[in-house]
Amino acid sequence: MSFKEKVKPYLEPIADGLFGKQRGMRGPQLAPVAPRPIGLMMEDLLRLDDEAWGTYAFSRDVLNRKFTPEKRAELTHRAMECGREYAQKMAGQYGTSNPTELAKKMGMQVEYPEMPKSAARVLFAEFKAPNHIYLYMDAVRKARTTMIEPGVKAVLTDKLDIGQLLLAHELFHYVEETYKKEIFTRTEKVELWAPKPLHNRSTIGCLGEIAAMEFARTLTDIPYSPYLMDVFLVYGYSKDAAVRLYEEIMGLAGLRPSNPENYSPAT
Numbered sequence: 673m674s675f676k677e678k679v680k681p682y683l684e685p686i687a688d689g690l691f692g693k694q695r696g697m698r699g700p701q702l703a704p705v706a707p708r709p710i711g712l713m714m715e716d717l718l719r720l721d722d723e724a725w726g727t728y729a730f731s732r733d734v735l736n737r738k739f740t741p742e743k744r745a746e747l748t749h750r751a752m753e754c755g756r757e758y759a760q761k762m763a764g765q766y767g768t769s770n771p772t773e774l775a776k777k778m779g780m781q782v783e784y785p786e787m788p789k790s791a792a793r794v795l796f797a798e799f800k801a802p803n804h805i806y807l808y809m810d811a812v813r814k815a816r817t818t819m820i821e822p823g824v825k826a827v828l829t830d831k832l833d834i835g836q837l838l839l840a841h842e843l844f845h846y847v848e849e850t851y852k853k854e855i856f857t858r859t860e861k862v863e864l865w866a867p868k869p870l871h872n873r874s875t876i877g878c879l880g881e882i883a884a885m886e887f888a889r890t891l892t893d894i895p896y897s898p899y900l901m902d903v904f905l906v907y908g909y910s911k912d913a914a915v916r917l918y919e920e921i922m923g924l925a926g927l928r929p930s931n932p933e934n935y936s937p938a939t
């Protein structure tokens with residue numbers, strides 16, 4: 673995957689979106705943002721449809737401008753279908769949809785370090801080939817603190833186990849590696865410029881992320897897009913960065929952020 677995304681300056685501190693690709697906490701000076709309750713942000717983001725999340729995922733991809741909105745929507749749906757298909761396939765093959773058990777049966781080494789070795793960036797979890805998954809406990813603990821903020825549990829429900837969700841997402845990256853010759857997220861390619869008669873075809877990184885999210889949603893059976901976790905997890909590190917990310921996602925979806933003054937947390 674290529675990480676040379678053009679990140680909008682106001683997102684620079686951490687909120688690059690997508691599990692495992694958050695940036696370092698230091699960045700250029702940013703304008704202050706109005707605080708927003710996390711419960712309200714989660715409530716708003718719940719309204720986004722699959723295509724809106726696809727737009728967001730593509731906005732993080734260097735190849736974003738290669739596609740029309742129609743093509744992005746089509747690829748989003750196909751990537752989601754791929755995530756669902758492999759979740760069912762793995763659950764069927766190994767006889768469990770519990771991510772921890774699945775990881776064990778698939779021969780993964782799951783480790784739970786406090787933080788990534790390089791402290792230059794915020795990272796929630798990562799997969800390292802051939803068979804290592806790291807779940808960073810600092811992130812999980814911060815998420816548990818965010819979970820008890822007013823209104824959050826009502827939106828995210830008791831079904832959310834953040835550790836299991838992160839694990840399921842990373843597990844998909846292992847599945848992708850295993851089935852790389854045939855899996856949609858790796859076989860789908862886009863033609864980049866190259867002098868004739870050469871061909872330069874590239875995979876589309878965000879398809880793996882979209883599929884990983886859907887894979888995780890299918891296994892954990894949560895009733896919303898795991899992409900909500902981008903804002904949710906960032907909130908544990910920086911409330912301002914979470915608000916900026918939320919505002920950007922709402923903007924990409926063509927929705928207006930709702931007014932915090934009218935907010936009363938659901939219980």
Ligand SMILES: [Zn+2]
Pocket residue numbers: 691692841842845880881884
């Ligand atoms: Zn990922």
